[in-house]
Amino acid sequence: MCDYGRGLARKYAEKGRAEGMEKGIQQERNSNILGMLREKIPMETIACITKVSVEQIRELGKLNGVL
Secondary structure (H helix, E strand, C coil), rough: HEEEEEEEHHHHHHHHHHHHHHHHHHHHHHHCCCCCCCCCCCCCHHHHHHHHHHHHHHHHHHHHCCC
């Protein structure tokens, strides 16, 4: 493989890792939010802790059968 090809492969591998990490962080955040909803923590408190809007929390809860 030429240097250009290696550079492209490295660039896309790094991009894939970054996207994977972001997806993992989002999944963990959603899991935490759902856990707090199950514990009946007020949505306003969850929003304050997670920096996620109350509307997004409500939607996540509805999509996952928690609300």
